[in-house]
Amino acid sequence: MNKSLTHNRLMSVDVLRGFDLLMIIVADRFFYNLNTAAKTSFTKTLADQFEHPEWIGFHLYDVIMPLFLFVVGVVIPFSLGKRSTESGSDFKLYTHILRRFVILFILGWIVQGNLLFLDISKFQIFSNTLQAIAVGYLFSCIAYLNLSKNGRYIFFITCLVLYAALLSAPSFFGHSFELLPNKNLPIYIDQQVFGHFYDQTQYSWLLTGLGFTATTMSGLFAGELLLSSLSRQKIAGYLFMIGITGIAVSLLIGLWHPIIKKIWTSSFVIFSSGISFVLLALFYWLVDVKGYTKWAYPFRVIGLNAIAAYVGSHVLNFSVIAKQVFYGFEQFTGAYYDAFCDLAGFGILYFILWYMHKNKTYIKV
16 A cells, blocks of 8 residues: 655546446446446447457447557556666566566456355456456566567567457368358467356457557557657647557458457457557647646646556456435435445445545555
């Protein structure tokens, strides 16, 4: 637990992280329950956008996880540059990186690895966003510390090309594979390696670490740009143009290598990273260039305690807690009671995060 934060951090990065977490911890359930109550074409469209597509394609909800990894990458040049100066020891630096990797993995077990069931039959080794972040963070940090800038670009491209090539190979290990649910190479590897600890979903994890690393590396490149000597206006412009270019390139690549979030295809990496660059450009321009900060305060409160917000919202069901507190409102809200409790539950969580922020208490790993 940390009682202070560095004063030279960019507010827009915390605000963007908070915006992303808001989508994770309340938006999907709220829009689902809102549509259940309203049953209109508009609310159905919103609800559909906060669910993942069956396989090929992209919904708004699909940007949440890659944006989380992207923001982790953005912070790496800030945090590692500062730590390497302070520690003066590679051993201490790598100890910090490995410690964070392990903690994120354990938190992933708590959140979605079913660790708290205390039942080995329900345990899942690799099945969570925090674990994907752990993998992307570890290899991106190693690349940042050991490769030149051009070397990091080559590493990023290698991850994308290698993963795309592996996904496109028609056969491996005596088996035929296609880019179809449960018939692709990443899922096969997960099933073989994890055995009965596999999470039994269409999502892939182990080989997909190449994609997680590439997504985090894209954020690292954005972080290096933010640290450059360019004017803030130029940085915002470059971030935006890189994002638009990435989106366009991914759509072209997607003609033969489709955008599939569940197995994190290379086209998905480029597409989601492009959107992340555009969002960072927008938040950076509004908050750090133009100085419009008042609207951003609620997002920053969430973003500064990202781990507490994410883990807390997954371990504790704040919607259920809200039903215990606001049960009297059911008579007034009728069919909208569940949607109301989603917002009320978020309000309870936000109050906790606000109180922590007021007291300068930040949970870091």
